[in-house]
Amino acid sequence: MAPFTCLLFAFLASLSMLKDTHLFCSADPTDGFTDVPLTEYNFEMQWPYNLNLSDRYSNTDGVRRLWVYSTDKPFNPTTTTKPRTEIRIRGYDYSSGVWQFEGYGFVPNGTSGTSIVQIHRTTYPATVLMLMVVDGQLKFYHRTLVEPNIYDRWMRVNVIHDVDSNKITVFVNDVQKLEIEGNGPNAFYFKCGVYGQTDETYYMESMWRDIRVLKKDG
Template sequence: MKCHQIFGADPTDGFAEVALAEDNFVLQKPYNEPLGTRYSYKDGVRSFWVYNHDKPFKSSSGTRPRTEVRIKGHDYSSGIWQFEGYAYVPKGTSGVTIMQIHGASEGATTLQLRIYNGDMKYYKFNVVATDLYDKWFRLNVIHDVVKGKITVFIDSEQKFVVNDQGPGDLYFKCGVYAAPAGSSNYMDSRWRDIKLYKK
């Protein structure tokens, strides 16, 4: 009975939801493109898309193309935080980060979740989940800064646990950010019901 209760627990149990307003969602997109040509927000769904040949988000940046939302106003450096969102990635989108935790003691990020041919990977390494194309899935990412642990859930099932990349000014992002190599020409992810929690 106890095992069943633990297995059936929701990732958000014990967490308090953090209030988010629309101005907490800050968009980054290719600097030379109007926002409406790479992003839409309709009927509660945020759609992000980018092309492999697009420019970076600012002219002085050498980074790969992206259309992402950066959740602002809730940066953190301690405690236990959680990102939740329902994501949809269409078939053909590959070599792209759809969610990340920005900030680390070494490197720019402490987590990147990428889609390669329908599978989700931790950066280009461990497989987190498979067969995610063309369906909505619930993504929950818990970052326990004190323990230095990140836990990833897909549809409420724990899929992956990894050490973080050390302390930093941390914040959550989602959308499409082309991976360093092997990106499809067109990359698209859709998100709804994005929430933050902490405890």
């Protein structure tokens, strides 16, 4: 084999090795965004109204654990919605611009039929996005697969909502997994936790850490 050909093959092989070891740089979902300040005030809790918060929520060393049972009460006595233990990001409702939720989520084996991330609207229809756990898969509502085999591992979840362009993009572990149209203008806010939906299991749980809300610069 000619020396030049050998060098070419060696160069291509080295590129392949670099790619396999993830040394190539790629854009981070948060590039061009700025964090908004969050304190505990911004983490508004919703949990079964007849229980203490500590019965369905803990925060240990920055890991927020949220759980609920399908037989639990809703979060207030006047609603007919299903049981939930959720964090509602308070103080950052938005109706324009480009906003982002980021969090590292963990779902234990056995949890199914529950929403773990929402973009909520202030008027009907109630949501523009639900990321749901369905039999170990992360789905957009019950329809579109977002990420397979999610049980018992931490995932970096980034949800970007471009209100003006009516576009929502979801990344899991820095890989774009979903891009959809929204359902029009409104005021919106982010939520995460567990909220029973269709065919929910008796016990539902998710854990979250390093939750951030970001806004597009400019």
